[in-house]
Amino acid sequence: MTSDAARADGLTDAVQAVLPALEQWLRFTDMTGPARRRDSWQAVLDVPLPDKGAGAGPALAELADWVVANGLPIGAPGFTGFITTGPSTVPAVAQFAAAVASPQRYAVSAFNLLEGVSLRWLAQACGLDPTVAGVYSSGGSVANLLALGAARQAAFERLGVDVGRDGLPPGARGRIYAGTEAHHTIHRSAAVLGLGREAVRPVPVDDRQRVRPDLLAGMIERDVAAGDVPVAVVGVAGTTNTGAIDPLDALADVAERHGVWLHVDGAYGLPAAGVEELAGRFAGVRRAQSWIVDPHKWLATGVGCAATFVRDPELLHRTFTQTPAAYLAMPGSGAVASAFEDFGVHYDDLSVELSAPPRGVLVWAVLREIGRDGLHERIRRHVAYARRLTDLARAHPRLEALTDPELSVACLRYRPAHPVADAELDALNEELLRRLWRTTAHLPSSTVVAGRFAIRPCYVGVRHTDADVTGLAAALVELGDALVAERAA
Ligand SMILES: Cc1ncc(COP(=O)(O)O)c(C=O)c1O
Incomplete structure (x- = not known):
């Protein structure tokens, strides 16, 4: 027992106190939760400097219940917004x-x-x-x-x-x-x-x-x-x-x-x-x-x-x-x-x-875990995802591919059946992206390709599946059609 206020033992118990929250987090079942609940966790966490510590147990409980539960899901299967991703298990x-x-x-x-x-x-x-x-x-x-x-x-x-x-x-x-x-x-x-x-x-x-x-x-x-x-x-x-x-x-x-x-x-x-x-x-x-x-x-x-x-x-x-x-x-x-x-x-x-x-x-x-072959297979899979999404966009009358992917980034946009000016297309796709973030588990980002607003998924994560690729294409069409219908109403 040291005289320091911080615990320096009990690692197993401490890890076990947080593990269930981490396992729950990795299910990625509540993608919009942390943003919707911002007021609640901000109120708990953004407090004055404590003079007296709460002790290891309460600190770990707060870590599990309020911090982990309100993290940033960049390792989620549908998250393609950044060019960084979450770690796989071993690293x-x-x-x-x-x-x-x-x-x-x-x-x-x-x-x-x-x-x-x-x-x-x-x-x-x-x-x-x-x-x-x-x-x-x-x-x-x-x-x-x-x-x-x-x-x-x-x-x-x-x-x-x-x-x-x-x-x-x-x-x-x-x-x-x-x-x-x-x-x-x-x-x-x-x-x-x-x-x-x-x-x-x-x-x-x-x-x-x-x-x-x-x-x-x-x-x-x-x-x-x-x-x-x-x-x-x-x-x-x-x-x-x-x-x-x-x-x-x-x-x-x-x-x-x-x-x-x-x-x-x-x-x-x-x-x-x-x-x-x-x-x-x-x-x-x-x-x-x-x-x-x-x-x-x-x-x-x-x-x-x-x-x-x-x-x-x-x-x-x-x-x-x-x-x-x-x-x-x-x-x-x-x-x-x-x-x-x-x-x-x-x-x-x-x-x-x-x-x-x-x-x-x-x-x-x-x-050590996956070897050069495992890494290269991952890259091949991700490059194929960007290619597949681009092919889906090319094949669909209301989607438009804006690039021919060299790696695992695809750029595309929704395009209504009726003719629209470029500026209007940009605004429509911006709104579409916001809806995607708010209502689905598909989280690409945006970019601008030759002056045109593009929806830009980048596949680098270990959890993406084929369903995330086809699901994104389908969601873009469904939400795009709904948006156009609303604007016409
Ligand atoms: C091509 C390229 N260079 C540099 C950077 C900066 O890297 P980091 O965000 O790791 O500092 C990025 C980040 O996205 C990048 O895509």
Whole structure:
């Protein structure tokens, strides 16, 4: 018995106190409940800071009854709104196990070992050379930041400047080239790296939302002539809006010709590059200098897990190394008899995080459970779902497919039998989506494709079934017809 107010024992009882609520949650029977009941749980939870603790029992009961029961169902079978999903069972348990058994990723532990093992497995599962160096972070936002940090370091080192150490030279204008469909975290990375959001040159996309490499060379040449420093070309391997894959081989040609770093943002799509029959769509992917992938998307590890891969980790080190801290200096030579005599890989010097949970164990858990084959089967199934929904939309007189899916994102809209202007169609589909959310278990999101409002399901979750795909098409027609009838009445 310790004198601390917090319990540090009784783990089994504590888990058992919450498990029934978690099992109930995973039935996903009350999709609109948490929003409808918001007043009730807000009243219970949003209270003044307690001076006296309620104790473990009441805290766990509140966790089960009010917090778990009012979570966000992104792992539900019909949820296709985000490009992230909930964890499958084994990584969910691995996350809990890591929180208990190895809250940090460093020093001599099996968790630390799995950081490196899983990065190698992940690279291979994505069709990359397993010798690339990796580091985990919290998500694609940070992963992109790290990769573009390395690119910035390389670009300015070529001019004799160590930006990580000395900062950007006065007046220097670095440039990043990314398609107009690239994720906005590229722009934020540019801002954080001191280049500014405006440093991201928007490269136009073609009618399939893929960046146009034919326009890229001219943009780089004009910038170089103006004295700007090209830092990176970004190719998106699976855009967030439509799942489009930029022509990576052609981007690599232009980048190589101009001596510019090629970064592949594969936060969502990179795992598909390892699938034999899809690999052709990612031709050239291995020619890049850096890549990111989010296991919290297609690997369903649970949110908080991304990886950055680079060819040369020294660049990451020079960009992000900390000034040495005395308390981190470990004596490290000869036989290691204590976990704390070997810090392991200094991921803290390759990234912006010092304290960080082990994330490799999540990726390890997924790949140990289902293997590369299981992951690739999942991706094939999801890509087939997007294709099937698109085919259903094409075959139906009142549905319209707005893209030809490359990966597992489909974009479609309801179109009434009578002619309607585009603006009216947008408004109708917006209302239709709201009704879908409120009255069904089908929860896609929306996007805009070439100026048109689209309903956009993205299949990355482990619980989707064929019925969720056909059910969504049917629900769109049924609710769309009802809406049109109401408006005509
Ligand atoms: C292509 C792409 N890049 C980067 C990100 C940012 O990732 P995260 O949300 O994990 O920070 C996303 C997120 O959806 C994405 O789709």
